[in-house]
Amino acid sequence: MTATILVRYDEIGLKGKNRRFFIDKLRGNIRARMGGFQEVRVDAPHGRVFLECAADDADEIAQRLQRVPGIASLSVGRTVEPDFDEMARLGTAWITPRLQEGRGLTFRVRTRRADKTFPGTSMDIDREVGGRILEGLREKGLEVSLGKPDFTLEIEIGAQRTVMFSQRIPGLGGLPVGSAGDALGLLSGGIDSPVAMFQIMRRGCRVHAVFFDNQPFMGRGGYDKVVRLCRLLGRYQEGARLFVVPFEDIQVAIRDHCRPANRVVLYRRMMYRIAQSIAQRHRCLALVTGESLGQVASQTLENLDAVSRVVAGSVFRPLIGLDKQEIIRQARSIGAYEISIEPHPDCCSVFMPNRPATRARIPELEDDETRYPWAALMEEALDRMETLAPAPL
Amino acid sequence: MIYLDNAATTRMDPEVIDAMTRSMREDFANSGAVYQLGLNAKRRIQDAQAQIARCLRLPAPYQIIFTSGGSESNNLFIKGMCFPERKTAYLELEHPSVTTALESLKEFGNPPFSLLKHQTDGRFDLEAVKVLREHRVRLLCLGHVNNETGVVQDIPAIAAALREGSPQTQLFVDGVQAAGKWDYTPGFWEGVAGYSLSAHKFNGPKGIGLLIYESRLNPRPQIHGGRQQYGVRSGTLPVPLIVGLAKALEVSTSRGAKVRAQLQALRRRLVDGLREMQRNDPHFKLTFNSLPDAEATHQSPAIVNFSFPPVEGEVILHHLEKNEIFVGLGSACSAYSKEPSRILRGIGRTVEEALCSLRVSFDGNNTLQDVDAFLQEFRQAYTALYPVYHRKAAHP
Numbered sequence: 001m002t003a004t005i006l007v008r009y010d011e012i013g014l015k016g017k018n019r020r021f022f023i024d025k026l027r028g029n030i031r032a033r034m035g036g037f038q039e040v041r042v043d044a045p046h047g048r049v050f051l052e053c054a055a056d057d058a059d060e061i062a063q064r065l066q067r068v069p070g071i072a073s074l075s076v077g078r079t080v081e082p083d084f085d086e087m088a089r090l091g092t093a094w095i096t097p098r099l100q101e102g103r104g105l106t107f108r109v110r111t112r113r114a115d116k117t118f119p120g121t122s123m124d125i126d127r128e129v130g131g132r133i134l135e136g137l138r139e140k141g142l143e144v145s146l147g148k149p150d151f152t153l154e155i156e157i158g159a160q161r162t163v164m165f166s167q168r169i170p171g172l173g174g175l176p177v178g179s180a181g182d183a184l185g186l187l188s189g190g191i192d193s194p195v196a197m198f199q200i201m202r203r204g205c206r207v208h209a210v211f212f213d214n215q216p217f218m219g220r221g222g223y224d225k226v227v228r229l230c231r232l233l234g235r236y237q238e239g240a241r242l243f244v245v246p247f248e249d250i251q252v253a254i255r256d257h258c259r260p261a262n263r264v265v266l267y268r269r270m271m272y273r274i275a276q277s278i279a280q281r282h283r284c285l286a287l288v289t290g291e292s293l294g295q296v297a298s299q300t301l302e303n304l305d306a307v308s309r310v311v312a313g314s315v316f317r318p319l320i321g322l323d324k325q326e327i328i329r330q331a332r333s334i335g336a337y338e339i340s341i342e343p344h345p346d347c348c349s350v351f352m353p354n355r356p357a358t359r360a361r362i363p364e365l366e367d368d369e370t371r372y373p374w375a376a377l378m379e380e381a382l383d384r385m386e387t388l389a390p391a392p393l
Numbered sequence: 394m395i396y397l398d399n400a401a402t403t404r405m406d407p408e409v410i411d412a413m414t415r416s417m418r419e420d421f422a423n424s425g426a427v428y429q430l431g432l433n434a435k436r437r438i439q440d441a442q443a444q445i446a447r448c449l450r451l452p453a454p455y456q457i458i459f460t461s462g463g464s465e466s467n468n469l470f471i472k473g474m475c476f477p478e479r480k481t482a483y484l485e486l487e488h489p490s491v492t493t494a495l496e497s498l499k500e501f502g503n504p505p506f507s508l509l510k511h512q513t514d515g516r517f518d519l520e521a522v523k524v525l526r527e528h529r530v531r532l533l534c535l536g537h538v539n540n541e542t543g544v545v546q547d548i549p550a551i552a553a554a555l556r557e558g559s560p561q562t563q564l565f566v567d568g569v570q571a572a573g574k575w576d577y578t579p580g581f582w583e584g585v586a587g588y589s590l591s592a593h594k595f596n597g598p599k600g601i602g603l604l605i606y607e608s609r610l611n612p613r614p615q616i617h618g619g620r621q622q623y624g625v626r627s628g629t630l631p632v633p634l635i636v637g638l639a640k641a642l643e644v645s646t647s648r649g650a651k652v653r654a655q656l657q658a659l660r661r662r663l664v665d666g667l668r669e670m671q672r673n674d675p676h677f678k679l680t681f682n683s684l685p686d687a688e689a690t691h692q693s694p695a696i697v698n699f700s701f702p703p704v705e706g707e708v709i710l711h712h713l714e715k716n717e718i719f720v721g722l723g724s725a726c727s728a729y730s731k732e733p734s735r736i737l738r739g740i741g742r743t744v745e746e747a748l749c750s751l752r753v754s755f756d757g758n759n760t761l762q763d764v765d766a767f768l769q770e771f772r773q774a775y776t777a778l779y780p781v782y783h784r785k786a787a788h789p
Contacts, residue, residue, distance in 0.1 A: 216708075216715060218711060219707075256781070348705075349705065350705065350781055
């Protein structure tokens with residue numbers, strides 16, 4: 001037996017002439033998620049994407065679709081002939097098991113008629129099908145309620161097919177990944193950066209990640225953690241890469257040669273520079289960071305300004321105005337929180353100043369940067385960079 | 394790969410793996426079932442118990458309960474005997490599964506009495522026995538071999554002193570770091586009310602431990618269920634794990650004397666090597682947190698803990714890791730907490746000394762070459778890192 005999954009996308013629907021491009025992206029992304037299932041047909045007639053699959057696979061496929069950006073909602077149902085009797089038979093079959101002895105059930109039928117050539121108004125169809133169902137089940141306690149029914153049977157009549165279903169499962173919304181191009185996220189292993197990357201993914205970007213690693217001082221814990229975070233984010237996007245940049249030499253140089261209070265901002269300026277260089281090589285048009293204004297010493301207005309100045313391209317900071325609680329809520333909802341909170345320190349105490357500057361002054365930073373060969377160290381770090389393609393979790 | 398973190402856990406002995414593999418294939422039946430297959434499984438457990446009693450030279454009136462490991466054994470005895478109001482005491486230098494189990498009784502108005510003032514180098518002062526009597530302490534909890542420093546408590550002497558000076562105080566000993574290496578005698582058990590051990594510390598499997606206690610005691614169960622093991626610890630018995638524990642204990646007992654001599658040699662090599670490094674490098678400020686020259690009655694040769702400020706232990710650890718040498722940072726349970734070790738602070742080390750320390754721990758698989766390789770890489774890492782820390786100290 002086959003099931004039909006009906007996928008709705010509301011935001012793409014608003015697009016104008018390039019709408020076909022977005023829909024094709026979405027359809028491609030959906031297809032790419034169907035690995036492991038047999039014979040899933042995906043097509044996209046006007047306004048909807050339909051999947052035909054084995055009925056046994058439908059629930060699992062629906063779960064995967066809930067993680068595909070660009071989908072507003074979806075429904076698992078069946079394709080039927082546009083015939084009132086057949087529709088009523090299927091509706092009766094769905095409702096009957098819900099009618100328990102002695103306890104009533106209220107229901108309604110709601111029709112959407114995309115194919116306006118279909119005879120009758122939507123309400124006529126509601127009445128025709130609803131009436132037939134009611135006739136057979138009234139004695140078992142079925143009643144009609146247009147207000148708040150226990151069960152809503154929906155019928156969608158399109159030019160090519162008619163689909164019946166009874167539930168709407170919310171999707172992620174947003175736009176299909178890849179429709180906006182590629183970006184590069186600075187991933188630390190903390191709570192914020194994966195949430196920031198996810199938000200930009202939802203707006204249609206494929207977001208690659210860069211991690212600044214300091215294994216000789218910190219061990220492999222951080223590395224393993226970002227690999228897992230990337231695998232998790234791989235549930236929502238395809239083909240993203242993880243760049244791991246060895247950072248210990250740069251940190252040691254800054255530590256040894258620059259003003260202690262400026263260290264953290266200087267580390268971050270180097271991270272931005274390196275990230276931008278990777279972004280250029282891999283055609284990423286923006287950097288994505290998890291910074292949130294005022295959250296820590298390095299994220300004051302002055303310090304954010306001081307790091308932004310070293311790069312020419314766009315820096316997206318989707319969390320800039322969010323509270324920590326809200327960020328945590330989002331981290332939980334994408335499944336990153338449990339990975340992010342695994343205990344692993346993000347900076348070795350050797351490199352931390354006793355009193356980090358909250359308002360670093362740019363001329364001072366620039367002076368600090370004449371004291372160590374940052375350009376050469378950056379080239380070296382990029383040469384030693386490792387590129388991974390973590391498999392989705 | 395050189396593995397020098399055997400106090401955290403050990404690799405399994407091939408003989409143990411074989412015995413367990415066989416048991417997993419054959420002894421699948423529930424040992425509580427009354428048909429022949431179940432009785433066979435029960436028989437295996439009884440054989441294992443007999444073997445364990447032999448290896449530990451356990452006199453007859455002791456109960457052996459299988460648990461999931463050292464932490465559960467410690468919790469079961471402490472909570473089972475003292476909840477809610479029997480007075481307890483500890484040195485505060487025990488493993489967290491002892492200290493936090495005791496401290497959990499605070500909630501019921503029964504905080505453990507600390508004897509931290511009554512110890513030298515982490516060893517219990519016999520003088521403290523009168524304090525125990527004054528405070529009407531009913532259970533004294535000690536670690537047989539300290540998990541971070543390897544310092545040994547003189548259990549028979551403490552038991553004798555309690556009998557003499559505070560007969561109401563029972564003695565519970567966390568033997569997790571001792572078992573498999575310690576040479577037990579029948580006399581050892583006199584005056585020991587309870588004793589715990591864990592198989593994975595002596596080349597056995599993880600997930601199985603023992604609680605041994607005087608059979609006239611009745612610890613209250615912490616896990617209720619099908620009343621297995623006299624109702625003290627319910628749950629279907631994991632026959633292959635039990636077989637593995639018994640086998641590991643048998644193997645370590647049969648090799649006991651040879652391994653103890655080997656551990657002494659390893660410890661000697663390491664202590665001498667570190668001292669030589671200190672002679673050659675005026676910056677290298679070496680402090681032993683273990684007793685580097687003490688006899689086995691005072692110090693386990695399997696553990697050497699030492700400090701070397703200002704370089705942090707964790708950073709050295711990661712440098713050694715790059716060369717596939719694995720060492721410990723004190724108790725694995727607190728290795729992530731980033732707080733200086735409570736044990737090292739307790740025996741009087743500064744915060745810096747506590748953070749700048751490592752624990753090297755051996756088992757019978759280690760060789761003198763392992764120690765030499767460690768010394769060489771440690772010296773290299775220390776020499777490379779010292780300037781980084783030295784400068785940090787110079788302009789903060």
